[in-house]
Amino acid sequence: MALVSSFPLAPSRWRQAVSRALPVGVVLAVLLLGWYALSVALNASGVIERVLGGPAGAWGWRDLIWATWHQQRAVLPAPHQIALDIWHSLLDWPLDDPRNLLLHTRITAEATLLGFVLGTALGLLLAVLIVHAPTLERAVLPWIVASQTVPVLAIAPIVLVVLGSLGFSGTLPKAVIAMYLCFFPVTVAMVQGLRAPQTLDQELMHTYAATRMQTLWVLRLPAALPYLFPALRVGIAAGLVGAIVAELPTGAQAGLGARLLTSSYYGNTVQIWSALLMAAVLGMVLTAAVGLLERAVLRGRGPKH
């Protein structure tokens, strides 16, 4: 980076953008080509049977390929079919219509974000307690680890039923499941991060007769921030998975998970892929948002941090 910008004749920004976009672009192109090839291979037999009129029909290779890329309910829909489906879904319907993917994306994002906030808070709280009370570490940490070995798919229905019976429905039960996946990476990273300050820094606080709260606030928490953000990136992605999984067993009317379920129920593969792609985009946007937050918060720290 420094080399490029010190070269006086190079339009460095433009070059930087190209050198960043190029590898991503190449991978994308290869993926798309592979995808089209694969959808020919996977859809061919079905197309021959149902569209072209049997193996003995009067059709050529061109007909076959064209048909595999435009089949309804294809085994593997072609990329442009998915793109068109998303396009129409986003533009043809108002934002509050269940046929608009943005409605589902928004509902899942709400549950994810609420779960992320709750999970981060819980993770921070647990980490602070564990660092300050060694007994608690021995008592609680095994349970925390054990909690993550239980499949979320098994926990989700139980949580939904229990919270449902208590009168909670909609976003909160889903957020609770997102939180369940979110808090763990935060707890583990923060326990490590809060213990990161070296003896010297702790002795410095000792000479100032700083209280535990002051030491936590002034030394431990800031020192733990570089540990926190990677955990938050993992946490928000895990939270999204939790929110989507929570939408599957409830027969929820809306949300990307509900959309996945209904599409799969009706065998609408294009819609499954559209919902899946929206979930991926949502995941990237959320992770990028955490990344931006990290850059803003850690701005000014040296190259080591």
Next chain:
Amino acid sequence: MNAPEMLASTANQPVFGRPVVQIQQASVVYPAPDAPVRALHEVDLEIRQGEFISLIGPSGCGKTTLLRVIADLEPITSGTVRVNGLSPHDARLTRAYGYVFQAAALLPWRTVLSNVMLPLELQGTPPEVAREIARTQLARVGLAQFEQKYPWQLSGGMQQRVSIARALGFEPKLLMMDEPFGALDEITRDDLNAQLQQLWQREQRTVVFVTHSIAEAVYLSTRIVVMSPRPGRIVKVIDSPLPAERTLALRDTPAFMALAHEVREALADGHH
């Protein structure tokens, strides 16, 4: 070590005020499987208000341990230590002293200014007041124009100056320094020694200074405590006949060299 000589030497210091640190028969023993390590063995020392005391000796002589005992960073195994008439623990809670470590120990996420403000913040000084004090202290160590930099943007010498400014900010009557210039090059070290000397002369704070440099000890101190290892103990306490006002040129005078020689002899004696 002969106690009468030491008592006599403190008695000959009428310029200095009340005792700030009183150490009697203090020992620090670290248990070890084979033989316990006697880091500090029956040390007696009295430090009075306004003195500049250097603790000098080879590695393992307990000079840092002694400093850490006064600062309540290390417990004593036996004996008594009083700081301002209190136990080191209580004295620390009254924020009786400022401590400068061997490394600058600046918090990397704080600017230079807010690093210097840190101890004031912890004491509940209003931010505007703390900022003013921090600015003044930074100006005194010649870093006024660096207040918005982060520690990693400064050289080692500048970082150490920041840590001194930080220790002085809350105006401790007692300043303890553990080889603060040990990691610096000689030119920077001379510069900081001169600044520290001026500071002591201007404000007459009590300073306890750990070093393994004879020149540094002789140049800065009013009294030099020579220590020796295995077990860590005081072998000699030397009063400096040098005038209070000192310049770096003083180091080429016969009086300076004679004192340095005396310290060197005491260090060599300690090895027997």
